Amino acid sequence: MTNRPTRQSDPSYELINHRTNGSILYRQHGFPDELVRWHYHKEYELHLITHSTGKVFVGDYIGNFYPGNLILTGPNLPHNWISHTDEQEVYPERDKVVVFTDETIQHARQVMPEFSELDELLNRSRFGIEFLGSDTIREAYRLMQSISTSEGLKSLAHFLEFMDLLAKTGDYRLLSSENYFSAAGEKNQHRVNQAVNYIFEHFQEELSLEEVAEELGMQPTYFSRFFRQATGRRFVEFVNSLRINRACDRLAHTDIPITDICFEVGFTNISNFNRRFMALKQMTPSEYRRLSPVACQFEPSARLV
Secondary structure, eight states: OEEOOOOOSSOOBOOOOOOTTOSSEEEEEEESOTTOSSBBOSSEEEEEEOSOOEEEEETTEEEEEOTTOEEEEOTTOOEEEEEEEOTTOOEEEEEEEEEEOHHHHHHHHHHOGGGGGGHHHHHHGGGOEEEOOHHHHHHHHHHHHHHHTOOHHHHHHHHHHHHHHHHHOOOEEEOSOTTTTOSOSHHHHHHHHHHHHHHHHHTTSOOOHHHHHHHHTOOHHHHHHHHHHHHSSOHHHHHHHHHHHHHHHHHHHOOOOHHHHHHHTTOSOHHHHHHHHHHHHSSOHHHHHHTHHHHHHHOOOEEOO
8 A cells, every 4th residue: 555645845835727707616636646735725625535545634634534525625724635545556536626715705795695604614614624424425426416517507506505505514523723834924834834745755754853854944953843833743743643543544454463553654663652552542553453443433533733
């Protein structure tokens, strides 16, 4: 199995080109794809996974995704979905996405007061919202398909039906936390993005704070303070969170010995692995493996911050 995110040497701000004749943009893509990277943009994004499993990153949240994963991200909230695949494995279609802007919503709200019913939903989306109800997910598949095969008013009508559905459901969870990217300024946000990109690609290897600091052109002491101020967590805690979550995937979906998993995900000491696992999951690795059908579906949200 391998994770194949696209490496971005520069900060990953995505400029989305919208159709000139539509209020929303629908697109879909597979995996791997150039769109699969740690990135952010000014638009809202409603994202439905249809194939593959892997890790989803939204702000400071990291969790598992499976087909049916439905998440709404707000403006400027970094996010990424990384599929776990075998070498050379390709998914021609993995994502169905609807993109829309705050300007569109606010302009419509000025002339159609009914749009105020979306205020709470859109306000929550700044944290990222994962929708969980089976009925909601089933409708999401139908409405995504309807949007993808229609144009003009029909497409807009399906989109509004979709938003009404999401605004009224109570079966959801917020993902990121209040203090994500607390370091002020766009430049600092870009530098955090660079650090996170690098850590995502190398956390299963022997990775040091000094190595990431050098990648960003910072002195290690300054980078350590900067990273903690920006994310609310020490570098080593951030890396260990990624490693433990990767270990959970391996425990749940393989019969590889626990000691081998420990070294595979980047730990060099089994005692340290067991201690970190217990701290984050409140159970031992062997207990997690035994309970994995329950743990994978209902484990608490993992916050990196």
